[in-house]
Each structure stands twice: as structure tokens, then as C-alpha cells.
Amino acid sequence: MLTDCHWHTARCGHAAGEMGEYLERAESLGLAVTGFSDHLPQYFLAPSERDPGLAMAEEELPRYVAAVRELQKSHPFLRLGVEADYIPGREKELADILAAYPFDYVIGSVHYIDGWEFDHPDKKAPYREHDLLDLYRRYFELVARSAQSGLFDVIAHPDLIKKFGFRPVADLTGIYRETARTLAASDVCVEVNTAGLAYPAMEIYPAPGFLTLCREYGVPASLGSDAHAPEQVGRWFDRARELLKKAGYTRLAVFKQRKRDYVEI
Numbered sequence: 001m002l003t004d005c006h007w008h009t010a011r012c013g014h015a016a017g018e019m020g021e022y023l024e025r026a027e028s029l030g031l032a033v034t035g036f037s038d039h040l041p042q043y044f045l046a047p048s049e050r051d052p053g054l055a056m057a058e059e060e061l062p063r064y065v066a067a068v069r070e071l072q073k074s075h076p077f078l079r080l081g082v083e084a085d086y087i088p089g090r091e092k093e094l095a096d097i098l099a100a101y102p103f104d105y106v107i108g109s110v111h112y113i114d115g116w117e118f119d120h121p122d123k124k125a126p127y128r129e130h131d132l133l134d135l136y137r138r139y140f141e142l143v144a145r146s147a148q149s150g151l152f153d154v155i156a157h158p159d160l161i162k163k164f165g166f167r168p169v170a171d172l173t174g175i176y177r178e179t180a181r182t183l184a185a186s187d188v189c190v191e192v193n194t195a196g197l198a199y200p201a202m203e204i205y206p207a208p209g210f211l212t213l214c215r216e217y218g219v220p221a222s223l224g225s226d227a228h229a230p231e232q233v234g235r236w237f238d239r240a241r242e243l244l245k246k247a248g249y250t251r252l253a254v255f256k257q258r259k260r261d262y263v264e265i
């Protein structure tokens with residue numbers, strides 16, 4: 001059985017479809033456990049600087065929670081998650097927001113390097129202006145800090161920095177090993193996220209060698225399509241299953257009220 005615990009909704013401004021359509025698609029695929037994990041409001045920006053095309057507005061958050069709660073009445077295997085940006089120095093603010101809602105799980109994402117939104121298609125210039133290995137080091141340092149923050153159950157797309165295909169000519173094994181060790185020591189899950197196949201990276205997040213090291217260090221894995229439309233639910237999961245198997249995973253982590261449980265693959 002597979003699970004898909006990374007879905008967005010139209011509330012974030014860049015996803016489409018009705019929430020019920022995501023669930024219908026999941027049922028047709030026979031997914032065991034599912035979850036919405038829409039983008040948390042941009043708590044780290046002043047309200048006037050927030051982009052309605054990137055994350056839900058603050059007043060939408062209680063409505064999002066209520067909408068998932070309502071759907072859970074008819075869909076017992078649906079969980080309430082959220083995807084939150086990790087910004088060093090803003091941990092306390094994030095903790096306060098998260099504590100105000102009954103989330104089943106929180107996915108932590110590094111989408112910013114020192115204010116640069118490196119996964120935005122219109123902001124690729126810095127990849128050409130900086131040493132790629134330096135950028136990768138800085139990125140993975142933030143991934144490690146996000147894990148160590150203790151705020152998250154799952155670390156999303158843990159090598160998102162490869163999204164646009166900018167890859168340093170270097171062996172990344174040492175960085176992967178260090179990151180896997182930190183994820184294990186922090187007791188967080190690594191997310192296998194198939195959305196990387198839709199971009200120039202042309203690869204699931206994380207890279208096979210990185211996932212194998214996560215397995216070696218005992219980091220549990222969770223699975224997500226990062227669907228921004230109903231037809232993307234469960235996308236490329238045959239390839240995810242193969243990747244997980246090759247890395248040695250036999251089960252997937254799922255969460256209820258921030259407690260981890262497992263589904264056999």
C-alpha cells in the first residue's frame with residue numbers, strides 16, 4: 001500500500017481543483033492514507049509583503065483546517081497536515097502558529113536561502129552567479145537546521161536545490177551522509193517527493209544515493225506527490241515505489257496528532 005501526504009489546495013493561490021476531487025483520485029488509486037499539507041501563511045513576511053500566489057492568507061488558515069476536518073468525517077484515512085517554510089531565526093513565531101491548530105503532521109520546507117526563493121522559476125539568476133557547491137552546502141545546512149528545530153515531522157523534498165538542474169560537478173556523498181545523520185539524530189522523516197520529475201532535475205527528491213544513506217541511518221520515509229491539482233495525486237508512484245525498495249524501505253510513515261505510525265508498502 002502507498003500513501004500520499006503532500007497535497008495543496010486552491011487556497012495557496014497556485015493549485016487547482018476541489019478538495020473532494022483529490023480524494024476521489026486517491027480512492028481510485030487505492031491509496032491507504034492521504035493528507036492535505038497546504039502552504040502555511042507566510043508568517044515570516046509583513047502582511048503587505050505576502051504573495052497571495054504562494055501561500056494562503058492568514059484568515060484562510062482556520063477555514064482550511066475546518067475544511068479538512070469536515071472531509072475527515074467521510075474519509076477516515078485523510079489527515080490534516082501543513083507545509084511550513086523554515087526560516088532560521090523565526091522558529092518561535094512558527095511554533096506559536098502551529099500550536100494553535102490540531103495538525104496531524106507538519107512538513108518542513110526549505111524554499112529560501114538567505115531570502116532568495118531558489119525554487120521560483122523567475123529567480124534562477126543566482127545559480128549562474130554563485131559557486132554551485134557553495135549554494136548546495138548552504139542549502140543542506142538549512143535542511144539540517146530545519147530538522148534540528150524540532151518543529152517538523154517530515155522534511156520535504158530534501159534536495160530541492162536540484163530542481164532546475166543546476167548541479168555542482170562534485171561528489172555529494174559527504175553532504176548526503178551528514179544530512180542523513182542529522183535527520184536520524186533529529187528523529188524526523190525524509191520525504192520522497194515525486195514532483196522533481198516534473199522539472200529539469202528529472203529526478204525524484206531525494207536522489208537515490210541520498211535516500212539509501214537515509215535508510216542506512218534509520219531515517220523513516222514518508223511519500224508525497226506534492227499535488228497542486230487532483231490529477232497529480234499519486235503521480236509517478238510506481239517510480240517512487242521502485243526507488244524506496246532499492247533503498248531498502250519496506251514501510252512508509254504516516255501521522256495522527258503528531259504521532260508517527262507506519263503503513264507497509
Ligand code: ZN
Pocket residue numbers: 008012014039228
Ligand atoms: Zn505549492
Ligand code: FE
Pocket residue numbers: 083109111156157
Ligand atoms: Fe515545497
Ligand code: FE
Pocket residue numbers: 006008083226
Ligand atoms: Fe508542497
Ligand code: ZN
Pocket residue numbers: 083109156157226
Ligand atoms: Zn512542497
